[in-house]
Amino acid sequence: MNTALPKKPTARAIGRRPSGAPSGREAILTVAMPAFARYGYEAVSLRKLAAEADVDAALIARHFGSKSALWMAVVDRLTERQKDYEPQIRALIACSAQRPREALEDFISLFAQISFEMPALPSFLLQEATNPDERLILLNRRVVTPFRRLCLPIIEAAQKAGVIGGTDPALVFSMVITAISVPMVAPTLFLQSESLTATERERVTTAAIQLLVQKAS
Template sequence: MTTTTTPARRRGRRQRNEISGREALLSSAITEFAKHGYEAASLRAIASGADVDVALCARLFGNKAKLWQAVLDTVADEFEQQHRATFEAIDNLADNQPYQAMYRFIEFHTRFTAENPELSAFLLQEATMSAERTKIIQQQIIQPMQQPMLKVVAKAKAAGVIDYHEPELFLRMLVAAIVFPLMVPEVSPSKRPESLQQRVITEVSRIYLNAPQPE
């Protein structure tokens, strides 16, 4: 009986239906930075995860610091392009239904975190390891992501749906309440039949939002 094996794909030029080496490196970099942090992640491991030669990584990005910056640039650009319409819709909804607008934001951020665990882990990892990198993340990722919601929380406060002294701090506490149990599900055991995502949406809404009173 004869057996055949499929030869491993040689590193080099990719097929047309494959993502580019640059895209593969950026995706692999997020994974490595999320798992090991900036200091421990290596270009060799990132290149291996992307199935490319480490020389390509050096040629495209130069060094690890520039690759890290490219990851942030890509994340910020993709988030703005993909979710601009979502935040515009939430802002429009807040004009007449501020409670529903805030609830929709909680739903959105819960789904986004659950669907992008490595991105969330990357941001959490880096934000706690270096003051300089935290400052960059703050300027390029956190502020632009939360800026569209400042108008919404102002409308929600005016309607009595939420209350705060500092809108930016309120938003970051709200997001942290969503992200932490999703990233560390072991701290949120339950016998309830609902998924963890739905439980987070329900509990965060109860804690942070004042439900509208029937007239």
């Protein structure tokens, strides 16, 4: 008869990630933006973030130093992700003079793809927009303004060709972005869907194009 005592499970060393798991810093950033987007900056708890990321709470202080620095790292990550789509946007700009309707429709589809791949992004922006302070100023300068400036030639070419209405390209750009991002933020409310699926993304994209792009005469 085997009387050996069962072995105690080996405790994972604090700060050491399981093999194949993302780094502690990456795990923290992965949960940080959805948390800021859902609860707002003031309500985010670093201790709860650490638990969700499966890291020791001290690791947040080690990597970021403070909640404000973590928020800034999230903004840095957004600017990095934004640059990933820059070649596609520049390709649309290049063809917008000759094919303004196609460029605009493809831009709407691309932004829907961005919102689908980063579902917390629209909520994050809207959450900060409700609290105008230094964070909103920084977010506008680092993320919103550069993206708008990059995309405006597509809107301007579409307006010149009569593909889309409006006289203020920046305002029309905002309306295009809103038409996509608002349903993405709350699919249960606006799409009567429990979750944001690829099918729902296509629904939003199609509806936005039908609403915003004027029919060819």
